[in-house]
Amino acid sequence: MPFSNPDAAAVFDEIADLLEVHGGNAFRVRAYRNAARTLRDYPRNVKEMLDAGEDLDDLPGIGRDLAGKIAEIVTTGTCAQLESLRKEVPHGIVELLQLPGLGPKRVQLLFEALGVKSLEELKQAAEEGRVHALRGFTPAGEKRILDAVLARMQTERRLPLARAFPVAGALLGALRAMPGVPQAVAAGSLRRMRDTVGDLDLLVTAAADSPVMDRFVALPEVERVLSHGGTRSSVVLRNGLQVDLRAVAPESFGSAWLYFTGSKAHNIALRTIAQDQGLKLNEYGLFRGERRVAGATEEEVYGALRLPWIPPELREDRGEIAAAQAGRLPATLQLADLRGDLHVHTTDSDGQDGLEAMARAAQARGLRYLAVTDHSPRLAVVHGLTADRLARQADAIDALNAKLEGITLLKGIEVDILEDGRLDLPDRVLGRLDLVVGAIHHAFDLPPERQTDRILRAMDHPHFSILAHPTSRLLDERAPCAFDLERVLRHARDRGCFLELNAQPARLDLDDRACRMARDAGVLVSIASDAHGRWELDFLRWGVGQARRGWLEPAQVLNTRPLAQLRRLLAATMGRAAPSSAAQPA
Numbered sequence: 001m002p003f004s005n006p007d008a009a010a011v012f013d014e015i016a017d018l019l020e021v022h023g024g025n026a027f028r029v030r031a032y033r034n035a036a037r038t039l040r041d042y043p044r045n046v047k048e049m050l051d052a053g054e055d056l057d058d059l060p061g062i063g064r065d066l067a068g069k070i071a072e073i074v075t076t077g078t079c080a081q082l083e084s085l086r087k088e089v090p091h092g093i094v095e096l097l098q099l100p101g102l103g104p105k106r107v108q109l110l111f112e113a114l115g116v117k118s119l120e121e122l123k124q125a126a127e128e129g130r131v132h133a134l135r136g137f138t139p140a141g142e143k144r145i146l147d148a149v150l151a152r153m154q155t156e157r158r159l160p161l162a163r164a165f166p167v168a169g170a171l172l173g174a175l176r177a178m179p180g181v182p183q184a185v186a187a188g189s190l191r192r193m194r195d196t197v198g199d200l201d202l203l204v205t206a207a208a209d210s211p212v213m214d215r216f217v218a219l220p221e222v223e224r225v226l227s228h229g230g231t232r233s234s235v236v237l238r239n240g241l242q243v244d245l246r247a248v249a250p251e252s253f254g255s256a257w258l259y260f261t262g263s264k265a266h267n268i269a270l271r272t273i274a275q276d277q278g279l280k281l282n283e284y285g286l287f288r289g290e291r292r293v294a295g296a297t298e299e300e301v302y303g304a305l306r307l308p309w310i311p312p313e314l315r316e317d318r319g320e321i322a323a324a325q326a327g328r329l330p331a332t333l334q335l336a337d338l339r340g341d342l343h344v345h346t347t348d349s350d351g352q353d354g355l356e357a358m359a360r361a362a363q364a365r366g367l368r369y370l371a372v373t374d375h376s377p378r379l380a381v382v383h384g385l386t387a388d389r390l391a392r393q394a395d396a397i398d399a400l401n402a403k404l405e406g407i408t409l410l411k412g413i414e415v416d417i418l419e420d421g422r423l424d425l426p427d428r429v430l431g432r433l434d435l436v437v438g439a440i441h442h443a444f445d446l447p448p449e450r451q452t453d454r455i456l457r458a459m460d461h462p463h464f465s466i467l468a469h470p471t472s473r474l475l476d477e478r479a480p481c482a483f484d485l486e487r488v489l490r491h492a493r494d495r496g497c498f499l500e501l502n503a504q505p506a507r508l509d510l511d512d513r514a515c516r517m518a519r520d521a522g523v524l525v526s527i528a529s530d531a532h533g534r535w536e537l538d539f540l541r542w543g544v545g546q547a548r549r550g551w552l553e554p555a556q557v558l559n560t561r562p563l564a565q566l567r568r569l570l571a572a573t574m575g576r577a578a579p580s581s582a583a584q585p586a
């Protein structure tokens with residue numbers, strides 16, 4: 001996403017909240033709140049103003065100090081003051097601030113009067129009736145608070161995979177640097193590349209006298225130690241993420257990695273297979289009676305069960321064991337199999353980099369083609385392209401293609417699918433492009449029947465290549481749209497068009513199960529970064545993870561095709577070559 005004024009405002013609001021619970025100076029608190037409001041209401045994008053060398057001191061209520069902070073936020077996404085406040089204020093307090101009905105003043109009062117600094121402590125205080133004894137709280141208010149706390153504690157807090165990954169990487173780095181730790185690896189849902197993770201599961205091999213557990217619970221990222229033993233510990237990090245660490249002897253490393261990678265359902269299925277062969281499988285190894293027959297590596301354990309090694313992304317008990325036994329595991333898709341990216345934005349709409357920068361960045365990542373798909377006019381807030389501007393972009397792409405070597409830009413658009421299934425630009429305009437990527441950006445909650453019809457109608461246009469982020473879900477923010485995916489897939493196959501697996505970490509849409517349905521329906525999937533800046537091309541890796549979980553093989557992914565072949569497939573979606581017999585919709 002491009003950096004917007006509300007993003008910067010959110011940083012100021014959080015600073016104000018944290019300052020206030022921290023007992024900060026009231027004038028400073030108010031200055032941050034006012035600045036947040038100013039930013040939110042200001043009609044021009046501050047990042048663009050800064051990029052253009054303009055002075056932010058002119059914004060009402062923004063002095064030199066705050067202007068400097070805005071510049072810092074716009075370039076780094078955060079600011080040093082917020083980061084240091086986050087360290088000073090316990091994570092539990094930050095969680096309290098997020099409860100409905102609890103602002104910084106009340107959180108501060110709860111802390112000062114009752115010592116409450118976590119959800120658990122607030123629950124206890126409310127249950128004991130200590131909250132309503134405070135000034136400004138009533139028994140009914142206390143009940144509402146308790147309900148909100150219980151609701152929050154029940155909803156499983158899961159972190160998007162892409163946010164958990166760097167945390168795991170940093171912890172593994174710290175563990176590997178400890179004495180007597182030859183191996184440190186991630187297991188659990190993170191290793192299986194689930195779209196979100198509940199907690200991190202890390203595994204080390206360590207000598208019996210290694211200080212690894214003591215050092216682990218003492219790492220600076222750790223806020224709270226839940227348990228601390230010689231072979232297992234659990235902690236909660238400052239960011240709220242729980243981490244379980246296990247230490248095993250080298251001869252058990254493979255069986256332990258297998259066990260803690262899961263999924264639980266996969267483990268149970270494997271244990272049954274072991275039992276059928278008169279063996280016993282647990283995290284310490286595969287045993288016949290007392291004798292360990294395998295355990296040092298995963299390959300060894302699978303091998304002893306007469307199975308090939310199964311990639312972690314497939315370990316969900318969704319048929320992978322039967323497929324392994326039959327020698328029919330899907331061919332593993334690799335990031336390097338992707339030859340291009342069919343959905344990216346540029347500064348012509350809401351991207352942060354221009355055409356050439358995007359092209360060169362794609363090339364640097366080994367891609368051979370890149371489809372430029374800026375927004376259509378309906379999205380005026382992101383400067384969606386009118387027919388005229390699209391034509392000018394097309395000229396710019398032609399000129400650039402004449403100059404570039406080793407990478408080809410394709411002309412596309414991310415066109416809005418209107419509520420009735422029409423597209424946001426006339427067919428005549430779309431017909432000049434290499435591909436048309438259609439997307440839903442509003443009216444997410446139509447009744448399922450109508451949503452399905454809307455999508456089918458959009459696909460019936462003479463020019464329609466790829467359905468972008470089909471369900472429009474945003475992890476933690478927006479549930480997937482309800483529609484009949486099976487019908488959409490059948491229609492896509494008949495029409496000869498494609499569905500996207502959008503690799504933005506908050507989307508991952510299609511998800512793993514939907515990818516599997518696309519595979520079964522024989523519809524090719526476009527794994528696309530939807531990059532709004534050149535570094536976001538790296539999001540493709542998250543798409544590959546979900547695609548693997550959905551059993552997609554290289555042959556089932558549209559953008560593994562060489563350019564010439566891709567062009568033929570896209571041309572058919574644009575009505576330029578004879579599509580397959582069933583291709584034309586009624």
Ligand code: DGT
Nearest residue numbers: 188189197198199201259260261262263264267268
């Ligand atoms: P998460 O954390 O909710 O994203 O999902 P996982 O899969 O990481 O689950 P987690 O952290 O509860 O446990 C990690 C692995 O440990 C899990 O994938 C399989 C294994 N495991 C945990 N509990 C059991 C169990 O009761 N039986 C078996 N067979 N395996 C288990």
Ligand code: CA
Nearest residue numbers: 188189199200
């Ligand atoms: Ca886990």
Ligand code: CA
Nearest residue numbers: 199200201244
């Ligand atoms: Ca766990």
